Amino acid sequence: MSQAPSKFADASLQVNRRHVSGKLWLTIFQVATLIGVVALTVLLLTILNDSFGYVAVENKVDPDSLAVNGIPLDAQDKETLMQTLRANISAGLYARFERDQPFAERDAANVYALIQEFVISPRILESWTLYDSLFIREQISETLERDFPNAELQFRNWLSWNFVRAQQSSYPEIAGVRTAILGSLWTIGIAIAFSLPVGVGAAVYLQEYAQDNQINRIIQTNINNLAGVPSIIYGMLGLAIFVRAFGLFTSGIAFGAVDPATANGRTILSAGLTLGLLVLPLIIINAQEAIKAVPNSLREASFGLGATRWETIWAHVLPNALPGILTGSILAVSRAIGETAPLIVIGASTFIQVDPSGPFSKFTTLPIQIFQWTTRPQGAYHHLAAAASLVLLVMLLTLNATAILLRNRSRRSY
Amino acid sequence: MAIPTPPVAPLRRRTRIHEVIIQGLLFLCGLISIFVTTGIIYELSKEAYLFFGYQQWLPAHKPLVADIAPEQTLFEVGTQGPALEVGSHYRIGDEIMLLEAVDGALVQMQRGAQQTEPIAHRAGLTLSREVNPNLLEFLTGTAWEPHNGRFGILPLLNSTLIVSSIAILVALPLGLATAIYLSEYATPTARSRLKPILEILAGVPTVVYGFFALTFMTPLLRAIFGSGVVEIYNMASAGIVVGILILPFVSTVSEDALSAVPRSLREAAYGLGATRLETAIQIVLPAAFSGIAAAVILAASRAIGETMVVAIAAGAGPNFTFNPFKAAETMTGHIARISGGDLSYDSLDYNSIFAVGLMLFLMTLVLNIISQRIVRRFREVYE
Structure with missing residues (x-):
């Protein structure tokens, strides 16, 4: 660092300027450091944003219509569930399930899952992010009425326990990891x-x-x-x-x-x-x-x-x-x-x-x-x-x- | 009381056989790393060699004008399509011929080349031209369509370099500024809070960064520059996100280098009246230069080898373009896409990704070696 002698003439100004540039650069360094923090935050927010939100769901069969003797579907025992399943799907499909795993070995939850997938068969027609769900709710309702009149709007938590527990599926609504x-x-x-x-x-x-x-x-x-x-x-x-x-x-x-x-x-x-x-x-x-x-x-x-x-x-x-x-x-x-x-x-x-x-x-x-x-x-x-x-x-x-x-x-x- | 004399052990060194065996086994463990390197180099070179010898027959669009006899070497073919090349091999049916001379529609062939039987052929059968990838075309060709006989790696290499350059442009200034702040300015509390955040950033799996690039960075770029300019899959988005991915790497290694500069240098600078900034930029930074340069080169090597972000966000399909807002497949992205299907062994696809892989391996190896050299040669030794 060599400085020409003439620069010493106004030493106090020099010092001020040097301190100002020091402060300026400190701010730049701080901002750069913050960008890393911001990037991580935005990354996490992006993931969270896509993990929750409204979905428009349409059922092939209304679950309420599957109630037997006034007992709703989710309270039925295994035998009733099996009858419901048999009544609503083709014999060939039923035989395939029997082949994959005999019904005698399946429990009620398993049969219930089959009914969910193949009888009620909810399909997601459209989905929104968390941000949209929170801030443009009205627009979502309008879209729903206009494009999917038969669908029902549900708030979906994609990271549910079912998601962790369920197998891979070609239907996003029931796919899991x-x-x-x-x-x-x-x-x-x-x-x-x-x-x-x-x-x-x-x-x-x-x-x-x-x-x-x-x-x-x-x-x-x-x-x-x-x-x-x-x-x-x-x-x-x-x-x-x-x-x-x-x-x-x-x-x-x-x-x-x-x-x-x-x-x-x-x-x-x-x-x-x-x-x-x-x-x-x-x-x-x-x-x-x-x-x-x-x-x-x-x-x-x-x-x-x-x-x-x-x-x-x-x-x-x-x-x-x-x-x-x-x-x-x-x-x-x-x-x-x-x-x-x-x-x-x-x-x-x-x-x-x-x-x-x-x-x-x-x-x-x-x-x-x-x-x-x-x-x-x-x-x-x-x-x-x-x-x-x-x-x-x-x-x-x-x-x-x-x-x-x-x-x-x-x-x-x- | 007499102390019982212990039995005198022979005072020479005994060879303990199990000690020798254990040492041998441990040595083998060390050798495995050598096997891995040898395996990588051997397999990549072998398959790349097969790639350069891969025989492919592409239609030459030249039908025979008349029937030809097995011994006939001079005959007429159609004149449409690209010109025939003297010295190339051509095939009709099962027979391979060597083109010796061509004059308009008239060709002179050496029949029964490459140990095939000369046989008679009917009029109307078309010639196929032999296509071999050669090294010169591989390194200088601007189209990568192996199934159409075009074997230039430049489109893949070019997009790899563009994505990595963008990544370095993002990561170098940010990483260096972060390192200077953490090492020269930050209080111990601030440092202990910021460093774990950078560590988390470094620990996020690359596939998650890919998701981030596609669902956040690309829409952001499209919002800023207009969706007419920025394609859905583009190199810029992938490059910026790869930059964020290597940012913690640049900043951590650079900070280590800055912190290794002894306090006495800083104090000497302060003593001469330098400000904090002047000390950091003019004294500490040059002293830590070798470490920082090594960090940046290593980071570049990681950016080149990074796969998932580019596979998700940079687009599928080689494209020779310098516009970062266009889709272009990188070397790693290409390998991932081609091998993603059920690849059959010894096919052109199988061999070609190994040729690309060899190129990738050599590039990263050279960068790694340079960075090690820099560290060794320019390391400042302080007493």
Whole structure:
């Protein structure tokens, strides 16, 4: 910072000007920081805006007309419900339900759900956002009277308990995310079961055993590079290796678990392993940090008592690094749970209604479901995507809160 | 009282076999990361290689004028459509021929090329031309229609770069200003409240950002610039949202770099009469430059590899345009869309997405390596 001497002539003015520009820039910095906060707020508001709102619903059959002997539909027992169902749908459809799952095994709630879907069959003709519902109520009523005279206006909470519990459906009014949530849990479970032991093993090797030689340096650099590979590339790796090359194993054909005629490698197992590879560098790097933080005095004390290297690691280093390793793993899980791109490449199913039953099942996950609903042109699906996003965010928030709690509770000083 | 002498252990180092096995296993865990990298490079290169060797036959719109015998090398074909190329392979039925010379409607072919049997053909059968993707066309072609024999990656690359540039234009000033505010101005309380918000912003799944781009950012842009100008799917909306997505990344890493600058430098500047702003901009920022540059390059690499936002909001279908308000598919968006269906192995589509994937991988790899180099070379070491 060199200044010409002449500038000193009016030093007090200079100081004022410098302070004014300092204040101005401070405001700019503050505004820029606020924009991040605003972006997050707007993001959440957008999702909430689409998760609630009025819908125009038209029933094929008025539910009141289905009352038997004055007992309304929702208070009927299973036998009555079954009669109502049989009376209102074709014999073929009834036989199909019997084939899918015998009526003897179904409970009243299940039969009631069938009546809801196939007899009453409410259809959403039009839907509005929360903002519209609150501020242009009159316009909505007008539209309703003009365009949908037979429809009824209901305020719908898209994120209902039914939404979380129900299976995927091609009708937005009854579609839910149970299959997707289960799919997400399965894939994450497999991913973590694979990458946690391998990742911690690699971290232990690099921190406790590795000498500073060429190969170990390559491994370390390589891990850092892997962390920067786009996730869709991992999807392509998974497609080529797990789905295709090891298709015999990932489809379950090699274990005789599935029908070889229809099975292919696009299964939960392939998806889980791919996500496992994706989070592996994250787990290794976090575990390395955790192991690095264990003070050397602990190791030396253990060596001094005659413990071998592995005994020291197993009895002292790992237990002390455990909270850090767990925190890192939870962060890895929350990364994996939101991943969409690699699973699209692996070949997540576009539409399945059957809950995943094991590692060889076809799968869909929560983010995949959000993606598919978002890309549908019809407005009603956007509400589903918003509600599913909220479910996903709640899952993530729970995970992260656990990680933070774990981090704070286990903070030890030496 | 006599102390019993403990049994004397031999004082040499014993090889404990299970210790060796454990060390070996742990080493294998470390090696897996090498396998992953090798696997990525091998699979991408192999399928990309198959892509460049992919043999495709496209109609040349040249019917035979008369029947030809198996040994006949000189014959006449129709003259409509694009001109025939000397040196290219052509096919009629099961037979492949090499075009040696062409004179108006008259062509001279080497019959039975590529180990096919020369056979007689009837008049009216049309020629098909062999189309191979080649590297030069791949890198310079301005149309990506693999099924029509056009293999230029530029439309995909161009939209990837436009989306990433918009993202960086959003994330760099905002992220840097946030980092300066957090590290140089904010009180510890303000920082402890703002940082978790940025962490949440970083933790939101990208597919949710995609939903946000489509349902909020696109309507906003259409309201500002007019829906005649801004298409429903457009690069600008995707770029801005990708910018918000990488913003926490830029700000956190830059803030770490700024905080790493020692206090003594700031105090020296204050001692010379510099204001807070002058210290931040002229002293701290240059000292932390390498860290910030590395952060920005890493952020660019993430923007290039980002898939879901562009798959949802930037549009489906390659489009070579520089107008950010138009729909154009990026490399990642293309891979996601093509592989979204039930892709059959060894098809042109399957091989082509690996060629695009290889390009993507190399771009991000180069950026990552540059950023690591910058950190290593320009790191200021303070005593």
